[in-house]
Amino acid sequence: MAESRKPSPPIASRHCDDPKIDYKEVAYLQKFLTPQAQILSRKRSGFCTQCQRELKAAIKRARHMGLMAFVQ
C-alpha cells in the first residue's frame, strides 16, 4: 500500500497580522519569492486567500516599476 504523501509544511507562518502589504516594501516582498523570483504558492507563503491576492498584486506592481526582478 502506497504511503500518502504528507503536505510540506509552510516555510513561513501566517502573515495576515503583518502590516499592510505594499508594493514599495521590496525587502518584505522578497521573502515570498523563490530563488528564481517566482511568487510562492499560498501553501508555502502561509497567506490566506485575500492576503495572497494582495501579495500577488504588490509583487507585480513592484516588478512593473523596476523595483523587483521578473526572473533571477
Next chain:
Amino acid sequence: MFLLDNQVVRADWRQAKAMVTDLLAKNGAKVLCARRWDERKLAYPIRGRTRGTYLLAYFEITGTSLNGMRRDFELDERVLRYLMLKVDAIPAGEMEKAAEEGADGYVVPPPPTEEATSPERAVFGDLADRPIQENLRRNAPAEAPEGGDGAEAEVPEAAAAEES
C-alpha cells in the same frame, strides 16, 4: 509613483518634479503632495537605464481625464514608468515628508559616487581603481622569468636526488 530618467534628475531635481506636477495639473489633477521617494538601481534595465529616481505623488483627478494623462506620460521620454493607484487616504507622514522637501532648506541627496556604481568596480572590486598597467603586471605571470630559472634550478636537484 513615477520612475524618472536619472539624466533629467541629476540636471535639476526641482525641474524634474515640476515636469511631472505640471503634466498632472495640465490634465486637471489637484496635486496634494509630491516627493522624492528614492534613487535606486533598477532590477532590470528600462530603456537602457540601470538607475532611476522615483517620485511619489498623491493627487485627485476625475476618471474622465485619466486616459489623456496616461497618454501624456506614455509620450514623455523622461518618465520611464508610472503607476497610478486608487487609495482611500494619504498614508500618515506623507504630507510631512513632502512639506520637508518643499521647504527652502531642502538639499537633494547627492548621487552615489562613480566608483560605487561603475560595473567594473562591481566585478573587479578594488582592482578597478588601479591603473591598467599595474593590474596587468599583477595578473600576468610577471615573475615568469624568475620562475623559469627556478624550474631549471630544480632539475639538477631532482637529478641529484635520483642519483643518490
